[in-house]
Amino acid sequence: MDNAYGVFLGLDVGKTDHHAVALNPEGKRLHDAALPNTEAGLRKLFDKLARHGQILAVVDQPASIGALPVAVARACGHQIAYLPGLVMRRLADLHPGTAKTDARDAYVIADAARTLPHTLRRVDAGDDTLAELEMLVGYDDDLAGEVTRISNRIRGLLTQIHPPLERVLGPKVQHAAVLDLLSRCGGPTGLRKAGRSKLVEIAKPRAPRMGVRLVEQIFTALDAQTVVVPGTTAAETILPKLAENLRDLLKQRDQVAVQVEEMLDAHPLSSVLISMPGVGVRTAARILLEVGDVAAFPTSGHLAAYAGLAPVTRRSGTSIRGEHPPKGGNKQLKRAFFLSAFAALSDPLSRAYYDRKRAEGKKHNAALICLARRRVDVLHAMLRTSTPYQHKPVENLALAA
Template sequence: MKRLESLGYTCVLGIDVGKRSHHAWLTDMDGTRLWDGPVAQDELALRGVYEKALEYGRTLAIVDQSCTIGSLPLAVAHAMGVDSACLPGLSMRRYAQMSPGRAKTDRVDARLIAECALSNPGTLVFTGESDPRVEALESLSGYDDDLAADMNRLVNRLRALLHTLHPALERVLAGDAISSMTACLLFERYGGPHGLRQAGREQVTCWVSDHLRAGLTLPKRLLDALDEQTVEVAQDGVDTDWIIRDLARRIRETKQQRERIRRRMHELASHDEEYQLALTIPGMGVRTTVALVTAIRSIHNFPNADHLASYAGLCPARRQSGTSIRHDASNRGGNRKLKRALYLAASIAIIRDPRARAYYQRKRGEGKHHTQALLALARQRCNLIYSILKHRNPYQSQHTTNLTPR
């Protein structure tokens, strides 16, 4: 990357962001300190610092966090026309390890941010004016991820409790059946095995026929499984019924909330051309497509499919030392959210897309285990995604390409 002075900057403002206050370090292109000091986390104080920096000429403001506590400094910089960038925390820490001294203070960190930007401008991620729609999608997607984690925790807790009280009942609720609307409503009404026994088969059957329009076979299977065990374990009773009711209610509400978020994300992203194009690819749903669009921002940020795959962490990392060590290891870097979305999309694609399934089976035939074959498919689909978004052509079943990775 070009040196910052060749881009027209006359000084660099490194900002170590904090919850209540930041520390700013202003330096010229030779690394000479022009000013430094603490800055309150409010607009007026930040404007004062930027005005002071602009007195020296065109300034590049650099923060070490672009989200949460770093959002306000970036927003004020954009409002004042000050160019801004983010220095990833790992890059900063690596630079700090190569610098003399071991002091760790806000002032030292601000200086290191400015010095790292001057000596290693390639580590900077330049931030333009944010798109409110993309920012909203990122917030919704992050909230949906939190709810998905909550959902897994609640389901695991309910499954463990049912397995303790009545293993036969838990076996009927294998897979996603335990979080189905039918199971949740039934458990909300009667609780666990104790409550179902107390109500009796006839009452439960009548309630199911009156209140449930679908999923009528699951209650019958649950009642049949209930009869397989006549002994009640010590924990089974009124209190565990209450816990099961509460868990079932929270699972149902979380599931409904995630569906509302999914609809809202689709509504926000529906006017984005890249979103509509990616949605045509087998295996790409609303959530995975939103993760793709918000991660890459624009396909024009990537010169080719290899760069997209590298950004997602789907390219193998070469390990070589002399002639004794030479192998390709799995890449643990990249954008983790994008990598996860592409991996999940690949796992769905092998079910819905014959071409993806054939590629997956070929990799399994080469000796790769399930995860390796899915990652290879996700890497291959990076080429497909890049081609579709770059040329603005929706996916068609006859897509064949020179999309096999080299």
């Protein structure tokens, strides 16, 4: 961050009101008051403080309720930064008192901007593509949560009324053929009543290769239970509705994925990210949103630490030694790196590195985290140089570790 600022403005943002504290380079308060979450109120504050010099405005949330202050600050030509919440809570412990107020939080933010500029993170400068992408990815996350909830609800109902049938349909509950069967026939009673030929007629268009086998598995499961569990009649009416809801949600996710892919195509780094094995459209979008400007991470180690993938060394005397998994970090980014590492196991180089870690005695998840950390090195270099992933020849597999 530039040290030539005359005003360090900390904004503890809220839905209806913000609290603003402005400090000069010596720490003197220039402003300490609440202000409405309106463009007029924010512009008035910025114009007032601009008389004291260049302004660095720092928020505790750059998106959602902090989006308007960020946009107004940019429109007024001021620099904007972001203080992560975990850092702010730790810095608050260094200040006198234990009160938790908006005014105190705003002061902590402003003082951190003045004295600890290295704790701040950049807010990407007006990247409209990323702003639109964040909206879509957030909506997709909501849809994914609903898909998981309804899938679990369907499996829970089937487990309650007919466990053998759940063992057949549960693992495939999001398959189009299974959803058609449940939405049109309902539960075990409706499936048995429809008969084999009708079920094959329903399933085969959606599952040409496994349709007949799936129907045979369904009837084998139906024959395995003759007793009718209480609640089966109600479940027969609920299951078709749940299946229709799940099908609609999956369709919406497909539509959002198309929109996300179209937006990614407009971003210069999208082709770089997607070229890496294991990185798809949704993962690339999440990485772009969470990493932002890769220049904010001088080395791949900084990026790994931010994602919570860098091991933490713990030493005390002679009794406590070793490295442990970190408990902090950006959870969304860590999940994206972890899932992409899992998806990359079909890549020979990634599989070779994973197998070596397993041979060293690491369990599955630990080996995947090691692979994810290794891939951060590659990804950081790709983003820094805007270079697509370079596939190594097979004869270099021995060097993968």
